[in-house]
Amino acid sequence: MANDAFDADLIVIGSGVMGGIVASQVAKAGKKVIILEAGPRVDRREIVETFRNAPVKLSLANAKLQGAGSPFPSMPWAPSTYGDYLQYEGPVKYNTSYLRVVGGTTWHFGSALWRMIPNDFKIQSLYGRGRDWPIGYDDLEQYYNKAELELGVTGMDGQDESGQGGHPMPPRTMPFPMKQLNSSYMFTTLAEKLSVGGFNPVLEPHGRASRPYGNRPVCAGNNNCNPVCPIGAKYDGSQHIDLAERHGAKLLDNSPVYKVEAGEDGKITAVWYKKPDNSEHRLTARYFVLAAYGIESAKLLLISTSDKYPNGIANSSDQVGRNLMDHTGISMNMLTKEDIWPGEGPTELLVYLNQRDGAFRKDYPSYKIKVRNTVPTSPDDRRLHQEGHHGLQARRDDPPVFGPFAQLGDRLRTAAARRKPRHAIEDQVRRARHPGSGPLLFGDGLLECRPRPWPGRPEQDRPAA
Amino acid sequence: MSTDNHRSGSFLSHPLARRSLLRGTVAIGGLAVLSSLAAPLSAAAADDDVQGFTKLSEFLTGYDLDPVLGARFLAALAKRSKTLKADIAALQQVVNQSGVKNMDAFLALKPADPNVMKTATKIVSAWYLGVVGDPEDAELITYEKSLMYRPTKGLLPIPTYGPGPNAWGPKPGSKI
Numbered sequence: 001m002a003n004d005a006f007d008a009d010l011i012v013i014g015s016g017v018m019g020g021i022v023a024s025q026v027a028k029a030g031k032k033v034i035i036l037e038a039g040p041r042v043d044r045r046e047i048v049e050t051f052r053n054a055p056v057k058l059s060l061a062n063a064k065l066q067g068a069g070s071p072f073p074s075m076p077w078a079p080s081t082y083g084d085y086l087q088y089e090g091p092v093k094y095n096t097s098y099l100r101v102v103g104g105t106t107w108h109f110g111s112a113l114w115r116m117i118p119n120d121f122k123i124q125s126l127y128g129r130g131r132d133w134p135i136g137y138d139d140l141e142q143y144y145n146k147a148e149l150e151l152g153v154t155g156m157d158g159q160d161e162s163g164q165g166g167h168p169m170p171p172r173t174m175p176f177p178m179k180q181l182n183s184s185y186m187f188t189t190l191a192e193k194l195s196v197g198g199f200n201p202v203l204e205p206h207g208r209a210s211r212p213y214g215n216r217p218v219c220a221g222n223n224n225c226n227p228v229c230p231i232g233a234k235y236d237g238s239q240h241i242d243l244a245e246r247h248g249a250k251l252l253d254n255s256p257v258y259k260v261e262a263g264e265d266g267k268i269t270a271v272w273y274k275k276p277d278n279s280e281h282r283l284t285a286r287y288f289v290l291a292a293y294g295i296e297s298a299k300l301l302l303i304s305t306s307d308k309y310p311n312g313i314a315n316s317s318d319q320v321g322r323n324l325m326d327h328t329g330i331s332m333n334m335l336t337k338e339d340i341w342p343g344e345g346p347t348e349l350l351v352y353l354n355q356r357d358g359a360f361r362k363d364y365p366s367y368k369i370k371v372r373n374t375v376p377t378s379p380d381d382r383r384l385h386q387e388g389h390h391g392l393q394a395r396r397d398d399p400p401v402f403g404p405f406a407q408l409g410d411r412l413r414t415a416a417a418r419r420k421p422r423h424a425i426e427d428q429v430r431r432a433r434h435p436g437s438g439p440l441l442f443g444d445g446l447l448e449c450r451p452r453p454w455p456g457r458p459e460q461d462r463p464a465a
Numbered sequence: 466m467s468t469d470n471h472r473s474g475s476f477l478s479h480p481l482a483r484r485s486l487l488r489g490t491v492a493i494g495g496l497a498v499l500s501s502l503a504a505p506l507s508a509a510a511a512d513d514d515v516q517g518f519t520k521l522s523e524f525l526t527g528y529d530l531d532p533v534l535g536a537r538f539l540a541a542l543a544k545r546s547k548t549l550k551a552d553i554a555a556l557q558q559v560v561n562q563s564g565v566k567n568m569d570a571f572l573a574l575k576p577a578d579p580n581v582m583k584t585a586t587k588i589v590s591a592w593y594l595g596v597v598g599d600p601e602d603a604e605l606i607t608y609e610k611s612l613m614y615r616p617t618k619g620l621l622p623i624p625t626y627g628p629g630p631n632a633w634g635p636k637p638g639s640k641i
Contacts, residue, residue, distance in 0.1 A: 055603035222627035344633035381613035
């Protein structure tokens with residue numbers, strides 16, 4: 001239904017999960033859609049190979065902290081956030097790591113896909129903090145259903161996701177599209193043992209297929225949810241871009257938008273983008289959707305200045321680009337007395353939400369305790385080598401398992417089996433960290449806690465010494 | 466060939482058939498390695514170096530090892546050390562002189578020369594991590610065949626090489 005006066009009915013800026021879903025819905029409705037993406041298309045196989053061939057393999061947070069790269073490409077016109085593209089000011093480094101590629105940051109997300117709970121919509125009236133939403137959970141519920149079907153969410157029906165071990169929460173009018181994956185031995189063991197201490201286990205809803213879903217195969221326990229799922233069992237935004245294109249949407253990759261134009265009436269009239277050859281192009285549309293993530297969206301609005309809009313587009317409040325909040329976290333290592341084998345199945349599933357909701361929110365924000373489930377073999381091996389265990393310094397206090405030749409192997413196997421699940425305490429409402437947060441009281445000597453100093457993002461892997 | 470079992474014999478055991486099949490490939494890799502080590506060498510000499518290095522590595526680690534990887538590890542190590550060939554020869558000599566059949570026995574002798582142990586350590590680290598070099602110039606030789614993954618093979622996945630759908634749940638140790 002394109003009107004000749006416009007290049008498109010809808011132009012979407014950003015090809016991530018938001019842009020992709022909007023674009024695919026509108027394209028399905030027969031409208032002419034153009035998607036503009038600053039970065040390139042990427043090929044899953046190539047990203048997986050780049051990951052496998054990288055000498056230093058790090059978790060997302062550590063790759064960023066330690067200056068290591070990402071297997072995703074960095075282009076001159078869309079530099080990777082793993083380099084020096086983002087300039088920091090202020091006392092605390094903002095370790096964000098979004099991806100500038102077709103499909104966006106969901107390529108490397110952990111794929112947790114939570115609904116909010118009803119109380120989240122009224123924290124001012126309940127807890128005297130922030131603001132109440134103008135709508136409630138019930139108003140959104142049917143849209144949560146639609147979103148979960150689009151994204152293909154796997155979850156466990158009947159859980160109290162408010163973390164109190166009570167009735168099913170939040171209320172649902174539709175079961176999860178897919179039933180939960182198998183719990184791993186570690187998750188089952190921890191859930192049993194920690195329940196005694198009042199910790200209510202919750203298996204998080206997420207975007208890994210537990211049955212064939214669209215083009216997605218079933219999660220195969222590759223334990224590589226980030227930086228990339230090797231088989232595409234985990235949802236990422238490229239899947240909705242594919243869908244949009246199948247319905248006639250046009251994707252322009254390597255096309256960073258640098259200016260948004262608004263008319264006298266304030267309505268957006270056009271956007272400008274560049275191609276890698278530096279040529280400048282203008283596109284018009286009836287409607288525009290800006291879905292370029294927290295930083296890029298604000299950046300684009302702020303640089304789109306004109307005589308009428310000297311502070312940028314949509315910025316009469318002067319609040320655009322302010323109040324940016326990190327997904328804060330702290331991690332701790334645990335050593336268990338018995339073998340519990342982290343690393344089976346997906347990289348995360350078991351969480352604790354005891355501090356999800358309650359009167360404490362008057363004083364500090366809610367948070368989540370996530371049990372990290374990455375394969376510990378590589379970091380353990382690096383540590384053993386750093387500590388001087390090279391298979392040449394036999395220690396007999398660990399029982400040999402594989403025979404007399406494998407001193408290092410024995411230690412490695414024992415270390416891997418007992419290695420501490422990592423608990424990332426994540427500030428659910430993205431508020432400032434609270435000094436009182438993070439009580440990892442897993443008592444009775446089940447787990448020995450070794451806190452790391454703040455900012456203490458998980459030190460998942462260390463580069464070889 | 467199964468490379469997953471521990472060797473029960475000495476490092477002098479007979480080369481496996483696959484090794485002979487692969488010798489041509491190895492020789493090419495070996496040439497590249499040794500071209501930086503001064504004297505011109507024949508393909509046969511390079512082949513011998515790789516064979517010797519792989520055998521020595523098998524003695525040090527107690528695993529059957531792939532000579533194709535051996536050639537690549539040797540090349541990467543040689544690129545970073547001008548004295549590597551001499552160091553390996555020194556270590557090999559101490560091992561030979563000791564007359565012992567396995568690493569445990571060798572360690573029991575407590576070799577006096579720290580350089581010998583340093584060379585051995587360097588070689589073992591490389592095979593375990595699959596990586597040679599410092600972080601700044603680290604070079605990956607192998608990912609899924611690095612020795613660190615063998616002790617937990619069948620128990621924990623090598624990331625990106627998962628066990629398949631729903632292949633987890635029972636205690637992993639119970640699977641051995």
